[in-house]
Amino acid sequence: MRRTRHFQRLGITGRGLVVMLPYFWLLLFFVVPFLIVLKISFADIDLAIPPYTPLIEWIGKNTLAIKINFSNYAFLFTDSLYLNALLNSVKVAFVSTVFCLLIGYPMAYGIARAAPSTRNILLLLVILPFWTSLLLRVYAWIGLLKANGVINNVLMSLDIIHEPLTMLYTPFAMYVGIVYSYLPFMILPLYANLEKMDWQLLEAAEDLGCRPWQAFYKITLPLSRNGILAGSMLVFIPAVGEFVIPALLGGPNALMIGRILWDEFFSNRAWPVASAVAILLLIILVPFMMWYQSVQARESAGAK
Amino acid sequence: MSTPLSTPAATAPGVATATVKPAPWKDPAARPYVQIDRVTKSFGEFKAVDDVSLKIYKGEIFCLLGASGCGKTTLLRMLGGFELPTSGRIFIDGEDMTGVPPYERPVNMMFQSYALFPHMTVEQNVAFGLKQDRVARSEITERVATMLDLVKLGSFARRKPHQLSGGQRQRVALARALVKRPKLLLLDEPLGALDKKLREHTQFELISLQDKLGVTFVVVTHDQEEAMTLASRIGVMNHGEIVQAGTPTEIYEFPSSKFVADFVGSVNIFEGKLVEDEPEYVRIASEEMGGTIYVSHGISAAPEAVVWAAVRPEKIFMSTAPPEGTDNVVRGAVQDIAYLGDLSIYLVRLPTGKVVRITQPNTSRHAEAITWDQQVYLSWDPSSPVVVTR
Numbered sequence: 001m002r003r004t005r006h007f008q009r010l011g012i013t014g015r016g017l018v019v020m021l022p023y024f025w026l027l028l029f030f031v032v033p034f035l036i037v038l039k040i041s042f043a044d045i046d047l048a049i050p051p052y053t054p055l056i057e058w059i060g061k062n063t064l065a066i067k068i069n070f071s072n073y074a075f076l077f078t079d080s081l082y083l084n085a086l087l088n089s090v091k092v093a094f095v096s097t098v099f100c101l102l103i104g105y106p107m108a109y110g111i112a113r114a115a116p117s118t119r120n121i122l123l124l125l126v127i128l129p130f131w132t133s134l135l136l137r138v139y140a141w142i143g144l145l146k147a148n149g150v151i152n153n154v155l156m157s158l159d160i161i162h163e164p165l166t167m168l169y170t171p172f173a174m175y176v177g178i179v180y181s182y183l184p185f186m187i188l189p190l191y192a193n194l195e196k197m198d199w200q201l202l203e204a205a206e207d208l209g210c211r212p213w214q215a216f217y218k219i220t221l222p223l224s225r226n227g228i229l230a231g232s233m234l235v236f237i238p239a240v241g242e243f244v245i246p247a248l249l250g251g252p253n254a255l256m257i258g259r260i261l262w263d264e265f266f267s268n269r270a271w272p273v274a275s276a277v278a279i280l281l282l283i284i285l286v287p288f289m290m291w292y293q294s295v296q297a298r299e300s301a302g303a304k
Numbered sequence: 305m306s307t308p309l310s311t312p313a314a315t316a317p318g319v320a321t322a323t324v325k326p327a328p329w330k331d332p333a334a335r336p337y338v339q340i341d342r343v344t345k346s347f348g349e350f351k352a353v354d355d356v357s358l359k360i361y362k363g364e365i366f367c368l369l370g371a372s373g374c375g376k377t378t379l380l381r382m383l384g385g386f387e388l389p390t391s392g393r394i395f396i397d398g399e400d401m402t403g404v405p406p407y408e409r410p411v412n413m414m415f416q417s418y419a420l421f422p423h424m425t426v427e428q429n430v431a432f433g434l435k436q437d438r439v440a441r442s443e444i445t446e447r448v449a450t451m452l453d454l455v456k457l458g459s460f461a462r463r464k465p466h467q468l469s470g471g472q473r474q475r476v477a478l479a480r481a482l483v484k485r486p487k488l489l490l491l492d493e494p495l496g497a498l499d500k501k502l503r504e505h506t507q508f509e510l511i512s513l514q515d516k517l518g519v520t521f522v523v524v525t526h527d528q529e530e531a532m533t534l535a536s537r538i539g540v541m542n543h544g545e546i547v548q549a550g551t552p553t554e555i556y557e558f559p560s561s562k563f564v565a566d567f568v569g570s571v572n573i574f575e576g577k578l579v580e581d582e583p584e585y586v587r588i589a590s591e592e593m594g595g596t597i598y599v600s601h602g603i604s605a606a607p608e609a610v611v612w613a614a615v616r617p618e619k620i621f622m623s624t625a626p627p628e629g630t631d632n633v634v635r636g637a638v639q640d641i642a643y644l645g646d647l648s649i650y651l652v653r654l655p656t657g658k659v660v661r662i663t664q665p666n667t668s669r670h671a672e673a674i675t676w677d678q679q680v681y682l683s684w685d686p687s688s689p690v691v692v693t694r
Contacts, residue, residue, distance in 0.1 A: 198419065206406040223423055
């Protein structure tokens with residue numbers, strides 16, 4: 001009792017603590033690491049542990065030197081590799097998102113309109129792949145796509161093709177891997193949105209003269225906009241920085257920013273350059289997230 | 305259409321059909337506007353609508369009345385094209401509409417949930433059907449504005465549905481369905497979501513709107529009071545069948561079965577045996593009542609048959625002094641009284657154990673009150689009971 005009062009005098013209430021918790025979480029696991037990366041991106045490469053020069057240094061004679069090095073960023077713009085990788089990543093993420101949407105929307109729609117008893121089974125099937133590691137699932141795709149893999153063997157035994165198709169280590173394999181891995185992230189928010197849909201609206205639209213596809217285009221699609229946005233963001237943002245799938249399936253030409261980051265960090269031990277790449281990636285993604293946030297906020301302020 | 309029903313007296317519900325022209329359902333030459341011909345709808349083993357035939361005439365407000373699950377909504381949805389009949393045909397204005405999809409029917413529906421499009425304004429909602437029909441833009445604007453004024457929502461055109469009250473939403477739904485000038489408007493529990501005062505008010509608005517536009521209405525409701533107020537005719541449904549169709553007066557005063565008598569309004573039903581069966585009168589001995597019932601008209605039933613005499617609560621007189629005669633008189637003790645202001649409901653227990661319901665208008669402020677446990681005599685006019693054989 002007394003202790004509560006003590007906290008209250010300090011301006012700390014139970015409600016305040018609850019609200020503070022997520023902020024504390026963000027501070028610890030987002031803001032602090034971000035600041036560390038930001039710091040490293042302004043440092044210089046060094047043969048030391050860790051392999052970069054300190055930002056703030058005591059150089060004697062009562063002098064504290066702060067050395068901010070912009071050359072890492074400048075370097076990113078002098079070598080076209082980085083910008084190309086960045087643009088390519090955005091392109092790959094965008095195309096993957098479009099395919100996820102094209103495949104995921106009918107699936108989410110189908111689940112939402114299925115009978116309640118089968119709905120849960122279908123949802124489970126969507127989530128089921130998460131029960132094994134991503135790495136295993138990507139390796140499984142190697143087994144399917146390689147020259148003497150399952151797909152080629154089946155096609156050849158059926159006499160559809162006479163020599164194996166080159167699928168593995170091509171952009172095709174990379175897209176297959178990304179779309180496959182991120183599909184649940186598209187389906188789940190879309191399902192959550194479509195599940196709340198009042199299907200009588202479609203009957204009303206038909207009653208007013210819409211053919212079924214017109215009713216879908218004019219009613220279902222606009223009303224599921226939020227689900228489309230949420231799913232697209234959940235696919236697009238991580239796909240831009242995707243590293244594992246292009247590395248395993250995409251072959252040497254899959255120039256993705258995540259791959260570059262890995263190479264800079266581990267192969268070249270160029271931590272400052274790698275950090276600069278990471279910051280640049282973040283700067284590119286932030287506008288998307290802010291746009292999404294503002295749409296969401298406007299939507300929740302509009303309709304209850 | 306030989307007898308278009310345009311006289312307001314004929315369409316006005318609750319008004320006895322004492323017009324110059326005979327009511328179309330009494331006129332064998334009149335052409336039905338909507339004809340439901342032996343329609344059955346089965347869901348698996350279950351027959352939601354069972355061999356229903358019905359003729360509805362132009363300008364009518366036809367109410368399908370029944371408890372939930374009686375098939376009235378299924379029948380309405382078949383008129384709208386949302387369900388296909390398992391067998392039978394539906395004609396609207398002479399055209400076979402049985403297999404025509406909803407978007408090609410000259411029929412519009414007002415849904416129970418209103419089903420307003422949440423991402424569109426009131427104006428866009430109402431204009432939706434016209435845009436779909438590719439009506440010219442200037443005409444759309446004009447017709448939407450006229451319709452919104454008609455339902456008194458002119459100043460709400462730019463609002464979204466969630467910014468409206470329940471009554472306003474109901475009117476948007478009505479405007480959206482009516483703006484397409486359908487041949488037939490289907491209303492599924494149109495007033496179900498409104499509170500009592502608003503409901504009463506809206507009932508009369510609905511009638512005057514229907515009168516103004518001349519659109520034929522088919523209304524589904526479980527509320528018998530709503531059906532009585534709105535309808536030119538009522539079709540009482542039970543277990544997928546229409547058990548009786550007729551004007552509100554016919555349904556109330558001349559029910560054809562125990563079910564209809566009991567479902568529409570409240571009623572006291574006495575089981576008895578036909579002891580005297582003459583063309584001008586019948587006499588029924590009822591053990592349940594503990595006396596004899598004399599009815600001043602003949603009925604068609606076998607002698608000694610078991611029949612039921614139904615007496616409405618407002619047609620029973622209650623007195624402390626014994627009335628004259630021995631028929632249609634019974635004695636009992638007041639078991640319960642409900643004072644409702646305009647009228648009072650008395651529950652009187654007869655010596656046989658049967659409880660009889662009586663309603664009396666409170667015409668005087670200082671009436672000598674009948675109280676609990678008091679012995680009273682109940683009696684009624686020989687013309688009051690309705691005798692039904694099933």
